[in-house]
Amino acid sequence: MNLKLGQILHTKLRQGTPVVGSWLSLGSSTAAEIMAKAGYDFLVVDLEHSPTSVETAAEMIRVIDLAGCAPLVRLPEFSPSIIKQVLDAGAHGIIVPNVDSADLAEAAVRATRYPPEGTRGVGLHRAQGYGNVFLEYFESARTNLVVVVQIESSSAVRNIEKIVAVDGVDVVMIGPYDLSADLGVPGKFDSENFVQSVEKVTQAASNAGIATGIHVVEPDPAAIESSLKDGHRFLVYSVDMRILDVGSRLGGDLLKGWE
Helix, strand or coil, X not given: CCHHHHHHHHHHHHHCCCEEEEEECCCCHHXXXXXXXXXXXXXXXXXXXXXXXXXHHHHHHHHHHHXXXXXXXXXXXXXXXXXXXXXXXXXXXXXXXXXXXXXHHHXXXXXXXXXXXXXXXXXXXXXXXXXXXXXXXXXHHCCCCEEEEEECCXXXXXXXXXXXXXXXXXXXXXXXXXXXXXXXXXXXXCCHHHHHHHHHHHHHHHHHCXXXXXXXXXXXXXXXXXXXXXXXXXXXXXXXXXXXXXXHHHHHHHHHCCC
16 A cells, blocks of 8 residues: 555645545446546545445555555445445545534544544554554554545535534535435536535635535536636546546547438
8 A cells, every 4th residue: 555645645635735536436447547547636436326345446446556546435324344444455535425413524533543543443454564564554544544524415514514623524525416405406506505505515614624525427627627716625527437428429429420
């Protein structure tokens, strides 16, 4: 595990430097390797809305890390056991879905920290160099693991000031589809209620000195630039399956024009 990758990503977030990554939902180590070499700061292995197993995620984490990109994992739910597994496999951080309270945000942070700061069990695997760099990793994990909590409900928006006050939370990331659905305006990202909720989250995070992020699902560079102008610093550009689909359809549409 390249400990410097996590340290660099964590430092950028703390210093207010924007970071750009993408999302992996196909469970493909080949796609992970291709995208890891594209220049992103991080890639997220998704375990929530994909059939990817922890075992497959571990292989993808290895590929991403060896390619010089920081691997993060979006959990299927808050689970200390899965957090322990993906971190021991070498993930540089976690993304926890549907965090709607400060208590849950604090539990997520503690699950990434070894005692006495947290509750993470101590073991040996790839992250610890299979035992060769245990002490070095132990110290690095205290400060350099990235914790992202997703804001995906109206209750999370109501509690946002308390959530961003939790020590160890590095990013609050808006889940646009889930949040809009919970607000009663599914997929309507220009609705007043959704826009106001995003603004509230962004302002609270800014006041607390932590980054906000939002997932731009379609591969649209202009939308990423717009997110940056809106104050987001944890920028997620599309997802492997949408990049593949859109790129493929561009070629297909070209051929149709020749018929």
